[in-house]
Amino acid sequence: MHKINLPLGTRAEFGERAGRKQLLVNELQKSLQKRNFMKVDTPLLEYQEVFANFDLKQMRTYQLLDKNNKTVVLRPDLTLPIARLLTTTNIKLPQKFYYVGDLFKIAKELSGRNNQMTQAGIELVGYSSLKAELECLLLINRISQKWLRNRVKIEISHACFADSLLASVTSNNELKNKIKHELYRKKIPEYQKAIKQFENTENYPFLQMWPRLFGEVGDITKMLEGIELPALARSSLQETIKVAKWVLKIPNQKVIIDLSTAPPQRYYTGITFKGFVDNIPEYLFSGGRYDQLLESFQAQPEPAVGMGIDIDLLTEIAEIKNEKEEKEYLFFEPSQIEYAAKLLLQNVNYELSLEDNLETAKEKARLEKVGLLKINKQGEIENVVENSSY
Amino acid sequence: MSLKIALTKGRVEKKVIPLLEQTGIDCTPLKNKKRKLIIRTDDDKFEFILAKGPDVTTYLNAGVVDIGIVGSDILDEQQNDQYELLDLEVGKCQFVLASTADFDVNSPERKIIGTKYPIITKKYFESLGQDVEIVKIEGSVELAPLIGLADAIVDITETGTTLKENNLYVFDYLDKVSTRLVVNRMSLKQHSAEVFNLVDNLKDAVSEKNKVQGEKIK
Known part of the structure; x- marks a missing residue:
């Protein structure tokens, strides 16, 4: 079997x-x-x-x-x-x-x-x-407008932010990777354990708020007020904010920043972005x-x-x-193939009726509320069933 | 909009309800649920879905709930990759390696280990540099060494009473287990204010509970 x-x-x-x-x-x-x-x-x-x-x-x-x-x-x-x-x-x-x-x-x-x-x-x-x-982000916006009633939110991040920040926190690579790993997967109890040893350092206030460092541009800027970031991390942050502010200028486009998320892939080296729709889990x-x-x-x-x-996913939610369906069935006899060929070429809305006889074709057309045409002996079109859908 | 929370029914549910009440959530509908599996709070802010532990992670991964409340044993075994935001510090227990008195963890032969947690068991023996054969058992794991199905078991224990009553001895202690609050990745983005509000309130409730317990001990 x-x-x-x-x-x-x-x-x-x-x-x-x-x-x-x-x-x-x-x-x-x-x-x-x-x-x-x-x-x-x-x-x-x-x-x-x-x-x-x-x-x-x-x-x-x-x-x-x-x-x-x-x-x-x-x-x-x-x-x-x-x-x-x-x-x-x-x-x-x-x-x-x-x-x-x-x-x-x-x-x-x-x-x-x-x-x-x-x-x-x-x-x-x-x-x-x-x-x-921006070319990519504009494409997201066009898709959002065309098929998603402007519901897409764009999230901007930077692939280098975490590494450039952690470089100033510790030189221990194993520890850096551990902090980054727990931050990205937001396993907060483990993350808290990993950063505990920096409790008495100037980096600690930032490390504590880091997993929650995502949201609207204004909120992030406010959260970072008074926090001195190392030069490289600052430059990644500034670039992220700059792009987010540009995106905000696109009509009907919502944007957030996320400084606590993993880049979608390891090979990214700069600005990264994602787009999502509220209440859709991917x-x-x-x-x-x-x-x-x-x-x-x-x-x-x-x-x-x-x-x-x-x-x-787009197929599911678009x-x-x-x-409006404007098709009409065209009933023909096999011997009328030359006329059928010409008519199909002339009008894309004609669909061949493959029913065995005219009566069955009429029944189907009425049921579907679609017009039915037939080819007469002279090779001309005759209306058999009117299209009742409009 | 209400936050959908999948809550592990049974022991976890009982231990978590007092914490939820401490945060000001009226849990009366949850306590009087009878056979209902979906319970909304009267203010419509929360919808609780009662489920078995492993299903909580399935719901979270599918995005049909925003939050899951479930044991860390299940999260580790299922290799959870949703966000684990808080240790609720209830339902505490520990993974142990246990067997009958004659078991020798260092004996050279390839051991047979009975467990409900094959992934955690595999990881543990890999850390010892040992290759073992794992037999998956769904319940009454303690039986396995007693009836000759396995040389030892890896299981969770709270007080060790069941092990003792079955003449089993603990040979090693593995990871500690407790109940965790886990959030679907996208839900955290979409409802961050509501989620963080609940997490912060629960965190305070956990600290308060620990403080009260500490004072009782004094």
């Missing part, structure tokens, strides 16, 4: 959901192509080494062996294959790329999560100014600057900014306006 169940963590998509997803992807691709983004499609399979820099956060990859017994994986990320592509081709930079594709991560068994996810994204490679970050957008990534593929470092969009 054939096994008919799907493997855990996978699902088939069909009907309305598949249609919504296709529509979103098409619209997104169209708008990016118009703005001169170059489409990139990389293979689903890559050598494992491509993802050496990728933090899977308790998840695993699907792995298999190629014919030379080398481990290949189903890609768990879409940025690293693009970095690999750029180091192995002569694509001229700077360049704006976009992609849409599936990635694979094995979630905890029986957790109800999918292991195959669709992501779209943009990568702006060769651009060193903050304008590249981030919808995530990205940031990764200026050193190409270097890890033995190429010249290139300034770059990228952002991923969770297409599955509010898509229903276009």
